[in-house]
Amino acid sequence: MKNEQLVLTPVNIQYRPDNIPALLDDLKQSGLIGAAIGDLSSYRFNFGENFSDLISFLGCSPSIPDSSKRDGSCIEFVFYDSGSQFLGGKNTTDPCCPECKHQFKNWQQILQTWQDNNNKLITCPACNHETLIPGLNWRYRTAFASCEIIINEISEGTALPADALLQKLENFSGCNWSYFYRQI
Numbered sequence: 338m339k340n341e342q343l344v345l346t347p348v349n350i351q352y353r354p355d356n357i358p359a360l361l362d363d364l365k366q367s368g369l370i371g372a373a374i375g376d377l378s379s380y381r382f383n384f385g386e387n388f389s390d391l392i393s394f395l396g397c398s399p400s401i402p403d404s405s406k407r408d409g410s411c412i413e414f415v416f417y418d419s420g421s422q423f424l425g426g427k428n429t430t431d432p433c434c435p436e437c438k439h440q441f442k443n444w445q446q447i448l449q450t451w452q453d454n455n456n457k458l459i460t461c462p463a464c465n466h467e468t469l470i471p472g473l474n475w476r477y478r479t480a481f482a483s484c485e486i487i488i489n490e491i492s493e494g495t496a497l498p499a500d501a502l503l504q505k506l507e508n509f510s511g512c513n514w515s516y517f518y519r520q521i
């Protein structure tokens with residue numbers, strides 16, 4: 338699980354907080370993040386005191402990363418100045434139509450289409466539903482966003498953000514948040 342991450346992103350792919358310190362303060366007060374690791378501007382933090390309440394671990398013997406080891410187990414924030422990015426990793430897979438579950442083939446080609454023109458609509462060949470490419474169902478293995486909160490060393494399907502955390506992020510940002518799993 339060394340190279341596996343749980344990543345939280347705003348559903349509004351253009352959203353990037355205007356006031357980054359206020360977001361970090363908010364998440365520090367809620368106990369998601371603890372002390373900064375290294376330079377504050379690197380946006381890397383130890384887990385806070387309420388980490389295991391705000392991230393729900395599944396299964397009977399949850400594997401909670403140990404941020405005291407400082408070996409990569411930490412929470413990182415990335416803010417993109419240049420707008421929304423494709424955030425997928427090695428585990429990115431072909432997306433589905435959000436309406437009929439038709440599976441598109443060749444996600445690399447779909448990604449290229451988005452990079453060439455990120456306003457391009459894609460039409461489902463099965464049900465004719467039209468959607469922007471980030472609006473396809475990427476099956477919790479990719480997102481498109483302008484910022485991300487990365488929780489390192491979480492394997493796919495073993496943990497997810499608690500409702501209280503998603504609500505907190507929504508309250509701060511004014512938009513819904515989702516999550517996905519990434520292998521790097």
Ligand SMILES: [Zn+2]
Pocket residue numbers: 434435436437438439461462463464465466
């Ligand atoms: Zn469809």
